[in-house]
Amino acid sequence: MTRTPLAAGVLRWLRPDTAGVAFAALFFCLSLTPSLLPRDWLNSGIIGGINAAIGYGIGVVIGGLVRRFLRGRLWWPPTGPVSYGVRGAIYGLSAAATLLMIVPAAAWQRQVAGLMDIEGPATATYLRAAPVAVLTGGLLIGGARLIKDAIKVMARWMIRRWHLSDEVAMFAGTAIVVILIITLVNGVLLRGLLATASATFQPQNAKTRPGVEQPQDPERSGSPASFARWDSLGLQGRTFVGTGPSAAELTALNGKPAKEPIRIYAGLQSGATTEERVAVLLSELQRTRAFERSLLVIVPTTGTGWVDPIAARSIESMYNGDTALVAMQYSYLPSWISFLADRQKSVEAGRAMVRAIHDRWLQWPEDRRPKLALYGESLGSMAGQGAFGYLPDIVDMGFSSVLWVGPPNESRLWKALTDRRDPGTPEVQPRYDNGRTVRFAQAAGPAEIAAVAARPWEGTRVLYLQHASDPVVWWSPHLFLRKPDWLKEPPGFDRTRAMRWYPIVTFFQVTADMAGNVTNSTGAPPGHGHQYGDQQLDGWVAVASPEGWTPFDTDRIRRALDKAMTAGGPEFA
Numbered sequence: 001m002t003r004t005p006l007a008a009g010v011l012r013w014l015r016p017d018t019a020g021v022a023f024a025a026l027f028f029c030l031s032l033t034p035s036l037l038p039r040d041w042l043n044s045g046i047i048g049g050i051n052a053a054i055g056y057g058i059g060v061v062i063g064g065l066v067r068r069f070l071r072g073r074l075w076w077p078p079t080g081p082v083s084y085g086v087r088g089a090i091y092g093l094s095a096a097a098t099l100l101m102i103v104p105a106a107a108w109q110r111q112v113a114g115l116m117d118i119e120g121p122a123t124a125t126y127l128r129a130a131p132v133a134v135l136t137g138g139l140l141i142g143g144a145r146l147i148k149d150a151i152k153v154m155a156r157w158m159i160r161r162w163h164l165s166d167e168v169a170m171f172a173g174t175a176i177v178v179i180l181i182i183t184l185v186n187g188v189l190l191r192g193l194l195a196t197a198s199a200t201f202q203p204q205n206a207k208t209r210p211g212v213e214q215p216q217d218p219e220r221s222g223s224p225a226s227f228a229r230w231d232s233l234g235l236q237g238r239t240f241v242g243t244g245p246s247a248a249e250l251t252a253l254n255g256k257p258a259k260e261p262i263r264i265y266a267g268l269q270s271g272a273t274t275e276e277r278v279a280v281l282l283s284e285l286q287r288t289r290a291f292e293r294s295l296l297v298i299v300p301t302t303g304t305g306w307v308d309p310i311a312a313r314s315i316e317s318m319y320n321g322d323t324a325l326v327a328m329q330y331s332y333l334p335s336w337i338s339f340l341a342d343r344q345k346s347v348e349a350g351r352a353m354v355r356a357i358h359d360r361w362l363q364w365p366e367d368r369r370p371k372l373a374l375y376g377e378s379l380g381s382m383a384g385q386g387a388f389g390y391l392p393d394i395v396d397m398g399f400s401s402v403l404w405v406g407p408p409n410e411s412r413l414w415k416a417l418t419d420r421r422d423p424g425t426p427e428v429q430p431r432y433d434n435g436r437t438v439r440f441a442q443a444a445g446p447a448e449i450a451a452v453a454a455r456p457w458e459g460t461r462v463l464y465l466q467h468a469s470d471p472v473v474w475w476s477p478h479l480f481l482r483k484p485d486w487l488k489e490p491p492g493f494d495r496t497r498a499m500r501w502y503p504i505v506t507f508f509q510v511t512a513d514m515a516g517n518v519t520n521s522t523g524a525p526p527g528h529g530h531q532y533g534d535q536q537l538d539g540w541v542a543v544a545s546p547e548g549w550t551p552f553d554t555d556r557i558r559r560a561l562d563k564a565m566t567a568g569g570p571e572f573a
Contacts, residue, residue, distance in 0.1 A: 018087050019063025020056040025094035027055025028133055030502045032105035035509035036469045036495060037516065037529050038113040038120055044105070045129035047512045049136025051505050056141055098133075102126055108498055115494045116469070116528040151177045198333070201304070205234045205268070205332035211570035212242040219288055221265045227283045232269035234329050236305035241265050243571035245313055250321045253560050261316040262288045262324035267305065268332060274349055277328055278356045285360065290324035295544065296370040297325045298357055300350040300383035303338035305329030308377050309571045310561060311405070314537040315375075317557045319546060324370070328353050335379040336515070339408070343382070350376075350383030358397055371400040373544055378406050378472060378530065385413040391437060395460045401543035402462040405532050409476045414464065427485040428468050428492040438462040441542075443527070443535040444493040446554070453542035461543040465532055468492020471514035472530050479507040494528050534561050 031051040032044060039047070070076040077083065103123055110120030154173035158164050164172070214230045215223045220241040222230040233241065241263045250258035264284040271277035290296060297315060299307055307327050316323050330349035331338045338346060354374065361372055374394075376384035381404040388394055391413065394402060407414045417438060421430030429440050441452040443465040453463070466473045474486060483501040491497050500506075513529075526533035541554050565572055 016091075017056070017060045017063055018090050019066070020059035021094050022090050023059030023062070024052040024056035024137065025098050027058075027505060028052040028098050028137075029101040030505045031509065032101050032108075032129075033500060033502070033505075033509075034108040034112050034496050034498050035506070035513050036112075036471050036474065036499070037513045037524050038109050038116070038118070039512065039516070040121060041126045041128040042132060043512055043516060044109075044126070045132025046136050047508050048129060048133035049138075050140065050508055052133055052137040053140035053144070054504055056137065057144060099127075099130060102129060105129075108496070111498065112496050115496060116525050118525055147177060147181070201332050201334070205236075205304075207235050209235065209239050209570040209573055212239050214238075215241055217260055219260045219262045221263065221284055225287070227287060228264075228266055228270045228280050233265055233267035234269065234305050234332060236301070236307070237265040237267040237327075237329055239570060239573075240307045240309075240312070240327065243309065243569070245316055245321070247321050250317060253317060253556070254320045256320065259293070259321035261321045262290050262293060263312075264288060264290065264324065264326040266328045268329050274330065274352050278352050281326055281328055281353065282356060282360055285324070285326065285357070288324065290326070291361065291364050291370060292368075293324045293370050294322040294546075295319050295324070295373055296357075296361065297323060297373045297375055298354055298384070299325055299327040299374075300346070300353060300376045300380045301327050301329060302377065302379045303331050303333050303335035303346070305332065307380075308405075308536065310532075310534055310565070311375055311377065311403075311536040311540070313561060313564065314534070314540050314557065315373075315544065317560060318537075318540060318544070318549070318553075326353075326357065330383075339379060343379075343410070346379050346383040347386030350380075350385075351387045354384065354387035361398075371544070372398055374399055374402045376404050376407075377532070377536075379408065381405060381407040381414075382411045385411045388413055391417065391432075391462070394462060395437060399460055401460070403465070403536070403539045403543055404463070405465045405536060405539065406470050406472050406530050407464060407466065408472055409474060426489040428466075428489065428495075438464070439542075440464045440466060441539070442466065442468055442492050443532060443539070445527075445535075446538045448493075449535065449538040449542055463539055463543045465535060465539050467528055467530075467532070468495040469524065469528050470530050471510050475510045475514045477507075479510055480504060534558055534565075537561060 028048045028051060031048040067077075078086065106121055106123040106126035109126070113120035151170065151173045154176055155166070155169035158169045158172055159166070217223060218225040220226070221228040222233050222238060222241045230238065244261060244263060245253070247258045247260040250261070264281060266277040266280040266284075268277075270280045285291065295315070299312075301307055305327075307325070312325055316325070328349065330345055358372070361369060374384050376382070384402075384404065385407070388397075404414070409415070417432045418427055418430050421427070421432050422434060425431040429442050431440070432438050435452075435455060435457070437460055439452050439457070439462070441449045441463065443449060449465070453461075468486075468491060474484070476484065478484065479501075481503055486492075487499065487501045487506075491499065524531050527535060537554065537558055541549065
């Protein structure tokens with residue numbers, strides 16, 4: 001059969017590198033090892049394909065270096081039969097290893113799922129990961145080859161045009177193509193992603209969730225009496241002020257007359273700038289007489305402006321409505337997009353909000369001020385921490401209690417406290433200054449959180465809730481090439497002992513865990529991953545329980561929360 005020049009070129013282009021295939025198989029097999037959260041066959045296939053493509057590239061480089069080192073040896077290169085035999089053996093072993101590895105991989109995923117009381121994948125179903133990985137890896141390798149070919153074409157053109165040496169032409173061609181790719185990614189793809197995200201989520205922000213109606217009580221922003229117009233609050237803001245327990249509901253729950261909880265909110269449209277939105281909050285605090293309540297809670301929000309309804313209901317129920325919760329929107333994009341696009345925006349908004357409210361709080365007579373609390377979840381936690389340079393700032397500013405849930409790994413204060421933890425304490429549950437002000441809980445359950453808070457704890461109480469399986473807490477770019485302490489230590493309560501750190505591979509595994517858990521509310525069941533559920537009630541009990549609070553009271557509130565969540569409604573949609 002005669003090959004056409006085109007066919008010959010295609011075959012030449014497709015011919016795999018032997019060392020590349022071996023390393024691709026190795027990286028794929030390593031990618032199937034367990035990570036923080038259970039993965040289905042699709043996610044495993046995609047992550048496996050990405051790692052296989054990286055492994056292939058590493059193998060190509062190593063193979064090229066080895067061949068250059070061996071050049072000139074009498075026995076190199078090996079004869080045709082030997083060469084074909086070695087290649088065949090490597091290809092066969094690589095294929096067999098990738099398929100056989102899926103069997104223990106499925107068992108590992110069932111083990112991780114078992115730690116979270118959910119069902120893991122069947123082995124037969126998990127086999128689908130292999131073709132997905134082949135497709136993903138093939139596309140990435142094909143793209144890399146196109147880039148390589150573009151560099152060669154550019155180099156040949158410069159050689160013909162300016163008679164450059166091969167080395168200079170290849171260097172210049174590589175530089176030009178790399179610059180073009182970076183420009184394309186930053187100037188076109190990233191902007192296109194943000195533009196698409198804006199086009200998707202901005203109209204969504206203008207909607208009102210079904211079942212949510214404008215509040216009529218003056219204690220709520222968006223009411224007819226409010227300085228913050230109903231239509232300016234955004235989707236999440238309208239949900240926040242239009243839902244939650246009423247005074248009548250709290251009276252029935254606690255068996256004594258309750259106050260109407262104050263909920264204050266400023267949306268993106270409530271002011272043109274952060275400063276204007278903060279001014280709206282201050283006006284609302286004054287209008288609602290929020291400083292006359294027992295507890296004032298500042299709530300930096302997540303990317304979309306969301307306030308966790310479980311956390312809000314918990315503290316309002318504990319104080320029988322004698323509370324004021326104040327929150328402000330800084331974006332309409334989901335947290336992960338906000339984090340990638342402009343994570344500093346959340347920090348700046350949180351800092352402006354916390355400091356302005358604190359300054360106004362200081363103007364009230366000391367004997368008449370409410371207790372001042374701070375709450376933040378996920379990116380909202382990072383935003384709240386941005387208001388403080390270091391831990392003593394929280395004490396000096398007079399906060400009575402702080403609850404931070406699922407803090408991102410790049411949270412500056414969290415990072416500093418964790419890095420400087422007391423010697424001998426693990427990263428997954430560190431101790432700082434023997435827990436005098438700040439404490440950490442894995443949120444393994446009510447008993448574990450209660451135990452963390454049990455030792456004498458005077459003055460300001462700061463509590464971090466952080467699951468051992470929460471990828472938002474543990475993801476870091478450093479995972480690429482550096483083994484973190486939390487993977488050197490015994491695992492936390494819901495992380496498998498089988499998890500190991502591998503350069504490059506673990507980074508993409510945890511990235512996939514985070515992407516699946518943040519973008520999909522079902523990525524992990526409540527109590528695991530980035531889903532904290534009613535463990536936030538236990539967190540509030542630990543740092544801000546009213547005088548005379550008992551475990552019976554906690555159980556009563558928990559039953560009410562479970563009932564509200566089971567009933568559903570727009571608040572929990």
